[in-house]
Amino acid sequence: MIIRLQTADFDPEREAQALNVKGAGARVSFVGTVRDTAQDRRIEALEIEHYPEMTRAELARIGAAAQTTHDLLEVLIIHRYGRLQSHERIVLVTVWSAHRAGAFAGCQAIVDALKTRAPFWKKEISPEGTVWVPGQTPQDLR
Secondary structure: OEEEEEOOOOOHHHHHHOOOOOOOOEEEEEEEEOOOEEOOEEOOEEEEEEOHHHHHHHHHHHHHHHHHHOOEEEEEEEEEOEEEEOOOEEEEEEEEEOOHHHHHHHHHHHHHHHHHHOOEEEEEEEOOEEEEOOOOOHHHHO
16 A cells, blocks of 8 residues: 655656556546635635644555455555645545456545545635635644
8 A cells, every 4th residue: 555645746647557566457546636616616725734644544544444345456545735726636546456346446435535534624715715624624633
């Protein structure tokens, strides 16, 4: 399993091609990007904060659970943090499996868990000001 937290952009295809996963008959990827609107507001950027040790540990738990449940041969999770402009890539989840069903299900399980369990705090920046994404503020950990 490969987990990277970074500020730099990534090339999804280059990242996937860099791994030679033996026995893989399927590879499924998801790329998440910064939206340009939210609740009728124009979003210019998204500021993502995290606590590295906590985030890395939770992403490892999420990846390991999907790997076991869906028989994944390999898992790659790259998540960016810092200030990201609209339409920039935020996250890459790529999984490899012997068969497509496991790859599709495993990728979806990881993406769904990232939205609810990964300790990232996101602040939307719009012309009207800034707004923390509900349920994802630093105060929610208290």
